[in-house]
Amino acid sequence: MNPLETTPDKARPVVAEAIRTEGLARSFGDLLAVDHLDLSIPTGSIFGLLGPNGAGKTTTIKMLTTLLEPTSGHATVAGFDVQRQPREVRRAIGYVPQLLSVDGTLTGRENLIVFARLYSVPRQERIRRIEQALEMIGLTDAADTLVKRYSGGMIRRLEIAQAILHRPTVLFLDEPTVGLDPVARRAVWDHVKELQTSFGATILLTTHYMEEAEMLCDQVAIMHQGKVVALGSPDQLKSEADEAETLDDAFVFFAGSSIDTGGTYRDTARTRRTARRLG
Amino acid sequence: MTPQGHDARPAALADAHQSTRDGALLRGVQACRDFVKQVLIIAWIETRKIKRDPTELVTRAIQPILWLCIFGVVMNRARAIPTGSLSYLDFMVPGILSQSVLFIAIFYGIALIWERDLGLLHKFLVSPAYRGALVTGKAISAGLRAMSQAIIVSLLGLLMGAHLNFSPVAIMGMLLFIVLGAAIFSTFSLVIACIVKTRERFMGIGQVLTMPLFFASNAIYPLSLMPAWLKLVARINPLTYQVDALRTLMIRGGQSSMGISLDLGVELLVLIGLIMLGSWMYPKAIR
Numbered sequence: 272m273n274p275l276e277t278t279p280d281k282a283r284p285v286v287a288e289a290i291r292t293e294g295l296a297r298s299f300g301d302l303l304a305v306d307h308l309d310l311s312i313p314t315g316s317i318f319g320l321l322g323p324n325g326a327g328k329t330t331t332i333k334m335l336t337t338l339l340e341p342t343s344g345h346a347t348v349a350g351f352d353v354q355r356q357p358r359e360v361r362r363a364i365g366y367v368p369q370l371l372s373v374d375g376t377l378t379g380r381e382n383l384i385v386f387a388r389l390y391s392v393p394r395q396e397r398i399r400r401i402e403q404a405l406e407m408i409g410l411t412d413a414a415d416t417l418v419k420r421y422s423g424g425m426i427r428r429l430e431i432a433q434a435i436l437h438r439p440t441v442l443f444l445d446e447p448t449v450g451l452d453p454v455a456r457r458a459v460w461d462h463v464k465e466l467q468t469s470f471g472a473t474i475l476l477t478t479h480y481m482e483e484a485e486m487l488c489d490q491v492a493i494m495h496q497g498k499v500v501a502l503g504s505p506d507q508l509k510s511e512a513d514e515a516e517t518l519d520d521a522f523v524f525f526a527g528s529s530i531d532t533g534g535t536y537r538d539t540a541r542t543r544r545t546a547r548r549l550g
Numbered sequence: 551m552t553p554q555g556h557d558a559r560p561a562a563l564a565d566a567h568q569s570t571r572d573g574a575l576l577r578g579v580q581a582c583r584d585f586v587k588q589v590l591i592i593a594w595i596e597t598r599k600i601k602r603d604p605t606e607l608v609t610r611a612i613q614p615i616l617w618l619c620i621f622g623v624v625m626n627r628a629r630a631i632p633t634g635s636l637s638y639l640d641f642m643v644p645g646i647l648s649q650s651v652l653f654i655a656i657f658y659g660i661a662l663i664w665e666r667d668l669g670l671l672h673k674f675l676v677s678p679a680y681r682g683a684l685v686t687g688k689a690i691s692a693g694l695r696a697m698s699q700a701i702i703v704s705l706l707g708l709l710m711g712a713h714l715n716f717s718p719v720a721i722m723g724m725l726l727f728i729v730l731g732a733a734i735f736s737t738f739s740l741v742i743a744c745i746v747k748t749r750e751r752f753m754g755i756g757q758v759l760t761m762p763l764f765f766a767s768n769a770i771y772p773l774s775l776m777p778a779w780l781k782l783v784a785r786i787n788p789l790t791y792q793v794d795a796l797r798t799l800m801i802r803g804g805q806s807s808m809g810i811s812l813d814l815g816v817e818l819l820v821l822i823g824l825i826m827l828g829s830w831m832y833p834k835a836i837r
């Protein structure tokens with residue numbers, strides 16, 4: 272045995288599939304929130320999970336980010352098993368939750384410092400990366416302002432910066448633009464694209480906005496009641512759905528009328544709350 | 551990775567055994583350092599918050615002031631409670647300090663629910679930080695917040711004529727026990743928050759818990775006055791040990807009825823137990 276091979280140091284395996292799930296499922300009581308999901312997401316791509324409220328998007332992300340135990344099935348992220356190697360998974364991923372993930376009582380810079388340190392980014396590197404991140408998201412001037420005075424767009428940008436300080440290979444963005452105005456939304460899109468090109472990160476994002484999926488995603492899966500009902504590039508989905516004009520039409524085709532699927536009271540309350548906080 | 555030459559292999563095998571053991575040791579040391587660093591980061595967040603919102607520290611001072619100035623003054627005059635060689639005021643100051651530390655700490659879990667509702671908790675739990683470090687960091691944070699009470703209650707006690715001990719050792723010891731006490735009750739509170747999960751239920755339970763913890767202790771009367779069953783409850787109440795230690799350290803002529811090393815031992819054991827429990831429950835707070 273080569274002793275050098277026994278140091279499993281943070282060397283991240285290069286894998287062709289950044290995310291792979293096999294029969295991944297999660298139930299809450301009687302409700303099967305995620306119903307045996309089989310996904311394979313190639314490294315370096317942007318993958319969109321679309322679906323109405325309550326489709327199971329967030330639950331899927333929570334399982335992939337080690338927050339929630341699957342009821343059955345397997346998943347690997349960046350080559351690590353989410354149940355057996357959660358610490359390795361956590362080191363390899365970045366996550367922007369659907370809710371808020373920055374502390375309003377700290378400044379933007381302090382929020383970044385906390386996470387750079389929790390991820391053990393070395394000191395010199397930390398300072399450099401924080402400055403670089405602030406510049407990239409255009410918050411250099413607001414860096415020392417308390418985050419509770421930020422606008423929704425600024426908060427989202429800060430959250431994205433916070434999630435990439437440790438250079439994750441896989442990034443999870445749960446509804447990155449919900450509640451943002453069109454200008455702020457476009458800024459977030461630009462950043463997401465940039466992350467893919469400059470860091471080569473694989474990105475899994477969820478959204479309700481079809482144009483967002485069309486703009487950003489190499490591949491999309493439409494989820495409905497815990498199942499993937501359609502999978503392909505945005506163009507493929509449009510042509511499969513009776514030559515639908517827009518992805519919106521394709522969505523309605525696959526997910527049924529989106530009006531009567533709208534999720535529970537709790538889903539609605541939560542979505543509205545998120546939108547209000549950010550908006 | 552550099553491939554080893556063919557004839558270097560047997561030697562490499564031999565030290566591989568040694569080096570995995572050294573490696574395990576090194577990883578252990580590294581893990582401890584990471585743990586401590588992570589605890590300090592969480593506590594650092596709290597120092598920022600305290601600095602920005604000092605008004606909270608002032609409002610927290612009101613309750614101990616009322617207890618000392620009204621209850622303390624009346625009872626001191628009435629001499630209704632036998633407190634041995636100490637005046638009732640001297641007896642009571644450490645008790646009221648412990649009480650205000652308890653009140654700060656016992657509602658600390660509400661911050662967890664708040665962070666969960668916002669989404670901050672998700673973000674911390676997705677980081678590679680040790681769960682234990684996150685929980686310990688929160689415990690120390692509560693300790694930092696509670697320290698302000700030491701200053702307020704000591705000053706007030708002094709003004710009222712309590713015989714306080716200002717030797718450096720006594721002060722250091724007092725701060726240590728305040729941090730310990732706050733850490734214990736805030737972690738207890740965190741465990742409760744993980745169980746009840748909503749703010750409303752938590753507030754209800756917090757109210758229900760504080761009074762028994764306070765009255766079933768030696769904070770404002772000695773254990774010797776209690777009926778046997780209550781004495782037993784007080785004996786398993788960590789607050790009793792905190793009060794006993796503070797009374798020994800803060801007051802000139804104060805004597806421990808249980809022994810300060812027992813106080814320290816009990817407090818440390820309870821804290822470690824609660825932190826282990828809290829670290830296990832913390833990730834379950836996510837819904």
Ligand SMILES: Nc1ncnc2c1ncn2[C@@H]1O[C@H](COP(=O)(O)OP(=O)(O)OP(=O)(O)O)[C@@H](O)[C@H]1O
Nearest residue numbers: 299304323324325326327328329330535538542837
């Ligand atoms: N902790 C929980 N306990 C019980 N049910 C839950 C829990 N979390 C989610 N659910 C239910 O699981 C289903 C899927 O929820 P999930 O949050 O994954 O949906 P989503 O696709 O992210 O929806 P949205 O677009 O509203 O964010 C919903 O019906 C939701 O009510």
Ligand SMILES: [Mg+2]
Nearest residue numbers: 328329330369
């Ligand atoms: Mg969701």
